Amino acid sequence: MLTELSIRDFAIIEEISITFTEGLTVLTGETGAGKSIIIDAIQLLAGGRGSVEFVRHGSKKSEIEGLFIIDNHTHPIYDVAKQFGVDIQDGQIVLERTITASGKSICRVNSKLVTLAILKEFGQKLIDIHSQHETQVLMNADNHLDFLDMYEPNLIKKAKEEYTILFERLTTLKNRYKQLNENEQEMAHRLDLLEFQKNEIEQANLAPNEDHELEEERNSLVNFEKIYSSLTNAYNALYGEGRALDWLNKALVSMEENLKVDPFIQENSEKLANHYYTLEDFAYELRNRLDSLLFNPERLNEIESRLNEINRLKKKYGGSVNEVIEYLAKVEEEIEELTNKDTHLTSLLTQIEELEKDALLEAKQLHDIRKKLADQLTKAVESEFKDLYLEKASFSIAFSLDEDHNQNPKLHKNGFDKIQFLISTNPGEPLKVLNKVASGGELSRIMLVLKKLFAKHQGVTSVIFDEVDTGVSGRVAQAMAEKIHQISHDSQVLCITHLPQVAAMADTHKFIKKEEKYNRTVSTVKELTMDEQIKELSRMITGTKLTDTAKEHAKELLDLASNFKQTMN
Structure with missing residues (x-):
């Protein structure tokens, strides 16, 4: 989990150090106080795209550092560390990201300099950030296959790897066949160039070393x-x-x-x-x-x-x-190939046909696994819907495929499957694609359900929600708060929220405040005591004036959250 986050000269943050614990940590504060800026910093730490706009005005660089403690020595992060030659001692992983005012990005993992791509490899295994943008990702059916594969990644991993190897070899052969089959004039020019290069090198009569x-x-x-x-x-x-x-x-x-x-x-x-x-x-x-x-x-x-x-x-x-x-x-090999083009084309075509048969078999195996996963995911999603007052909603995963002129499935990098998540939120209504029927609040609930189901399977240590509760209120807000807390039993959860129901469910409540210091705006973070938490919940309920009624309501929310947590233990 993420245990400590240090941020210096980042946007309106001058310097803060935040300690995090297990369970659910909620971040609240007035709009513009800097809550989302902290999530932006974590996102950069996980390999997100940086910008000089993040560097605090008048500073030479922004610095972000996060300490993660991984107690499980079978966690996938150890395989990533081994792959990139990063040493992990005592289960501690420190991710560092520096962005200079000139736009240069410097990344380190456990003090070792790494590329942004490598930092992202580590970040994806440690942090899962959900924002309103990701809800839009759910709307795009092109992403649904990836969501399905994430449900049981270990079950499908081997089959995907075997298919990927075949598909990449098949793509290479097809590209070579296409090149050889180009027009005669281009081939003749290519052959002339190769002959010239061959003669030039041979005339030098080079000896090894x-x-x-x-x-x-x-x-x-x-x-x-x-x-x-x-x-x-x-x-x-x-x-x-x-x-x-x-x-x-x-x-x-x-x-x-x-x-x-x-x-x-x-x-x-x-x-x-x-x-x-x-x-x-x-x-x-x-x-x-x-x-x-x-x-x-x-x-x-x-x-x-x-x-x-x-x-x-x-x-x-x-x-x-x-x-x-x-x-x-x-x-010399390419000259021989071009000189005997017809023979090589025939040979390549035979190899392509054989490889396509093998790839289709592997794609069929992928399809069968996905069908089983789809049935499991559908049942799990509909079961979770009941807790979020979507008990009358129906969820389904529709499979389809494209065919070639021989009516064989067209292969792509993930097999031949194309899928769509379908939903019906009202009885008697047909199943339709998400963006046709789901409201903003419903999409938030659907994404929250998927996050809860995936949290157990993906192995990420920290799940971060940035205003996932947009578009909901009342009893739905309470249900979402309970669902977010359930997720925190399997992974550490950090949540930015404007809903008092969610804030009341926090194991740790941190308040983000914006203030003026030396004629500059700065953000500060404070962990709230029980009395301070009641005041903050009251503010979230009324918006401005703290009334006795609001304080009583805040206490009721905290009692309700406490009772729920006891039933979970």
Whole structure:
């Protein structure tokens, strides 16, 4: 779960640090106080798109940091961390996001620099943010298949992976078939280009690692005087009368003359002898190396000329000689393929047909799994509807598919299924797509039901609701409050709300306040005591003046919430 959030110089937030706990945390405050800004910060921490507009006016950068504690060592976040080489100690994960005034975004996970895409991989496993925008996502039928697959991701995961592998191979083959089947003029131009590249590389007569070997040889010739002087001085210091080896030999003779006199001499004489012979061998190696050295200015010119030719080819065909040779092999393969185009087209067509059969079988398996998931999800959704005063509503998942000219299902990246969520909110009315019949309040309830059902399966540690209760009131608001608290039994829940019924259900109530400080607007966060919570609920009920009636109503809401929580335990 998210245990601590630190925000600096973000929009109207100068600097705040918020501690979160398990269960349901509610954030309330007047409109414009900065509640949604905190959710925006968390969204950026999870890999959302940033903007320089978030950087507080007059600041160089905005900084957001979140500490997550993951007690479950089988949580999917550990697989993500292993994939990207991030070390997790004591179940702690720290996500960091910095946005500079120039628009640069810097991301870190446990102090390791990562790309925004990698930060998003972590964020998706830790945080699930639901806003009014996501309700609009539910309206789009193109997203319904993803919702269905999220219901039991582990059940469908293997089948999706196997299908994806086949579909990607099939797409690659089809693209290659299309390229080969293009008009003759384009193929002829392509063949001419490949032949030119092949001849150019072959004429260079490259040898593997030739560039590295030539660069080493050039380095020796360019630094010939330094190398020769260094080796000569080293050899002269070791070999000759009165030099290192001569003195070592005298020491060795002196030691050997008195081997039997002292145990220390006897013990260390052999060590000295070994050092002497090692240095003597090294002196011979120095001499041999000096004898082999030969400065050849003509050879240096040859190397420079050869390296210039090699570098020209490297700029065109690869970063090293070995890469250029690899490119040549690919060119030769494509030339052979174009020269014998008809044969390859026939072979590709056979491979495509076989792969399509295999992909269709895998897509059929995906379809069968989804049909079972659809039945389970439909029953679960309709059961949850009753708690939200949608007991007369009917929910269904309709399957359809596109067919090709041979009446075979058209394959796409997720199989051949196309689905739509259908609903009827009144008895006797036919099932229709969501955006045709569902009101804003009904959509909020439907999304809340899906979130409750998915929270158990997705494994996210923190579910965040940003005004999910829009468009509801009265007994429906109370029912939604209870449903949100139920979700907090499986995941930590953070909720921004304007409904007193939802706020009363909080395990922790935090109040966001906007005030003026040094002629600047700043947001502050305070955790409310029971008395302060009653006042805040009263404000939410009346809007302005705190009346005794409003306070009594607030106490009733808190008592109602307390009774509900006891029934849940």
